[in-house]
Amino acid sequence: MSKIIVKNLVKIFGDHPEKAIKLLKKGYSKNKILEESNQTVGIYDINFSVNEGEVFVLMGLSGCGKSTLLRCINRLIEPTSGTITIDGEDITTAAPQAVREMRRKKISMVFQGFALFPHRTVLDNVAYGLEIQGITIEERRKKAAQVLETVGLKGWENSMPQQLSGGMQQRVGLARALANNPDILLMDEAFSALDPLIRKSMQDELLSLHNTLNKTIIFVTHDLDEALKIGDHIALMNNGTIVQIGTAEDILTNPADDYVEKFVEDVDRTKVLTAEGVMKSPDPVVFLRDGPRVALRLMREHGISSIFVVTRERKLAGILLAEDALQAVKEHKEDIKGIIISDVPKVGVDTPVIDIIPVIADTKFPVAVTREDDKLAGILVKGSVLAGMVRRGNNID
Amino acid sequence: MTKLPIGLWVEFIVEWAQIHLEWLFDFITMIIKLLVSGIETIFLAVPPLVIIVLVFILVWFVANRGLAIGTAIGLFLIQNMQLWEASIETLALILASTALALVMGIPLGILTARSDFAHKLMMPLLDFMQTMPAFVYLIPAVLFFGLGQVPGLFATVIFAMPPTIRLTGLGIRQVPAELVEAADAFGSTEWQKLVRIQVPLALPTIMAGVNQCIMLSLSMVVIAAMIGAGGLGTEVLAGLSRIDIAKGFEGGLAIVIMAVILDRVTQSLTEKRKIKV
Ligand SMILES: Nc1ncnc2c1ncn2[C@@H]1O[C@H](COP(=O)(O)OP(=O)(O)OP(=O)(O)O)[C@@H](O)[C@H]1O
Ligand SMILES: [Mg+2]
Numbered sequence: 001m002s003k004i005i006v007k008n009l010v011k012i013f014g015d016h017p018e019k020a021i022k023l024l025k026k027g028y029s030k031n032k033i034l035e036e037s038n039q040t041v042g043i044y045d046i047n048f049s050v051n052e053g054e055v056f057v058l059m060g061l062s063g064c065g066k067s068t069l070l071r072c073i074n075r076l077i078e079p080t081s082g083t084i085t086i087d088g089e090d091i092t093t094a095a096p097q098a099v100r101e102m103r104r105k106k107i108s109m110v111f112q113g114f115a116l117f118p119h120r121t122v123l124d125n126v127a128y129g130l131e132i133q134g135i136t137i138e139e140r141r142k143k144a145a146q147v148l149e150t151v152g153l154k155g156w157e158n159s160m161p162q163q164l165s166g167g168m169q170q171r172v173g174l175a176r177a178l179a180n181n182p183d184i185l186l187m188d189e190a191f192s193a194l195d196p197l198i199r200k201s202m203q204d205e206l207l208s209l210h211n212t213l214n215k216t217i218i219f220v221t222h223d224l225d226e227a228l229k230i231g232d233h234i235a236l237m238n239n240g241t242i243v244q245i246g247t248a249e250d251i252l253t254n255p256a257d258d259y260v261e262k263f264v265e266d267v268d269r270t271k272v273l274t275a276e277g278v279m280k281s282p283d284p285v286v287f288l289r290d291g292p293r294v295a296l297r298l299m300r301e302h303g304i305s306s307i308f309v310v311t312r313e314r315k316l317a318g319i320l321l322a323e324d325a326l327q328a329v330k331e332h333k334e335d336i337k338g339i340i341i342s343d344v345p346k347v348g349v350d351t352p353v354i355d356i357i358p359v360i361a362d363t364k365f366p367v368a369v370t371r372e373d374d375k376l377a378g379i380l381v382k383g384s385v386l387a388g389m390v391r392r393g394n395n396i397d
Numbered sequence: 398m399t400k401l402p403i404g405l406w407v408e409f410i411v412e413w414a415q416i417h418l419e420w421l422f423d424f425i426t427m428i429i430k431l432l433v434s435g436i437e438t439i440f441l442a443v444p445p446l447v448i449i450v451l452v453f454i455l456v457w458f459v460a461n462r463g464l465a466i467g468t469a470i471g472l473f474l475i476q477n478m479q480l481w482e483a484s485i486e487t488l489a490l491i492l493a494s495t496a497l498a499l500v501m502g503i504p505l506g507i508l509t510a511r512s513d514f515a516h517k518l519m520m521p522l523l524d525f526m527q528t529m530p531a532f533v534y535l536i537p538a539v540l541f542f543g544l545g546q547v548p549g550l551f552a553t554v555i556f557a558m559p560p561t562i563r564l565t566g567l568g569i570r571q572v573p574a575e576l577v578e579a580a581d582a583f584g585s586t587e588w589q590k591l592v593r594i595q596v597p598l599a600l601p602t603i604m605a606g607v608n609q610c611i612m613l614s615l616s617m618v619v620i621a622a623m624i625g626a627g628g629l630g631t632e633v634l635a636g637l638s639r640i641d642i643a644k645g646f647e648g649g650l651a652i653v654i655m656a657v658i659l660d661r662v663t664q665s666l667t668e669k670r671k672i673k674v
Binding site: 074104108111117118119176 | 573575576578579580581582583584585586589593594597598
């Protein structure tokens, strides 16, 4: 279900947006428009939708309009035209009172520079959103303390924000945003000011929080690794417009234009990284001589719906699906030779990741990774390839 | 070229106000008299020694021991010079005019921070108010309020208010944009944003404005005495007119003592409130 739908959104900075729009329709560039009409095009003709509970990433170079777009969604910036529909309601026409209510209950924001209030304790920073809703001091502090605990800052309640490290300050920022229990989190380069190691752990933490809390998150970044790692969908922006929207795989495999391609090129490891670097261990496997019962038990134990079958020398024989194994058990068959699928997608250990991605995209099975002698070395599943790439990427920097 | 009758215009406006705004001036007079005499009565009702001890404790509490001791010595000296009553009169005038200047200046400062239009309108006016020689304010003050404490206070307020407006506005404009944005993003009303975020963060700068306001009020003491505001200024003026060096110097010394005490106390209040952003 779409939580947020953005249609034809435009933001022009300046006193005469209509001039800029006229020039935009004629196909003038952003710089030319600034020269001619003294209007800055922030974003132009933006269309996308965000599903409930997903992480949607806005990515692009500095000045491409990411922050502008993000701030239109909670109306910190008034869009020039277009609509933003949240839970079926167009918020671009909402009255100030309704906007305030929406910011208090539904949408919270996390800032690049943390934006913690320096004159308030950590606890009272987190409680701020509740405080302005008129919630009593005991209640809001209790709630704030709980949220602080979930971000791992128990014991820091009475510190001042300046006494905390950058990573901890941003946890406070995250806690402050979560304290109102909003449906939607807007995060503007929330981790960009952190050093790489802290940044990675914050990404992991955000993902695990996201799994438990199930918020809809719009996350702005200019970092492709970050986008690939956390984004369910990624929108790539350039010069105020969206040039491509898709999953991480879509963007890596089918860059829409040169701009995207250039962005993606920076992920050099898709070329240098090979299957061996991103595969998972092949366990469990069944041997050809094993019966369908053994196979079924292994699949059940590991919670998987298919299993690779190997010969005694651990050469790849094929894949066995749970449903076929179940059928065989019912029919009292003792042998699995007849029911395995031998035509399985496979790649060599040295295959570059860039070539693996299309293979993965094309199949509904895991992909087998084999050595020269056809022995099964590992398996690849969709998520693990991307995760592996990002993991590697972070180790490199 | 013919001379523009600027002076005449102002005279006309002042005369018009004298006639048509009499009720307003009467009202202001009443308030000011109440305020000043209230403060005076309270301070004069308490024996000087008790006041000195209380101030000593207060200064120690808000600042430090050294300043507290210095303050006590200074106050004893004033008492010893038999300028206690005059000093209280001056103090009442300063406190009342500072209070009025703050009550008007801080909201005006906030207004200039929030509206670019108000800012553009106010800044030249403040420049004007601050560069115009203080004596000039005495004329309309006397015309509106006659002689005495009230016109003295009126002139003092006009003279002392500009830095409060300026520094309040500056302090609020200096609050980092990201913090203001954060306050908005959580759904603060304008008022909540002002009192919970902007004013607290601007407080060190606002306090610097308060400090300047008090200092400027003190600098008006002698001038205001020319129109009968009384207090230490009268002592100094008397010394001047009779070429009585001793009297003039003692009055001046008492003013300096008060200035130093008030300055250091308000400054240490400011220091304590400073927050690293
Ligand atoms: N208040 C404003 N007034 C005028 N122009 C603005 C304003 N805010 C942003 N812009 C312009 O709009 C464009 C988009 O800015 P925006 O801040 O959204 O970019 P961004 O993608 O977030 O960049 P960054 O990665 O540097 O944060 C830029 O050209 C910027 O100069
Ligand atoms: Mg930005």
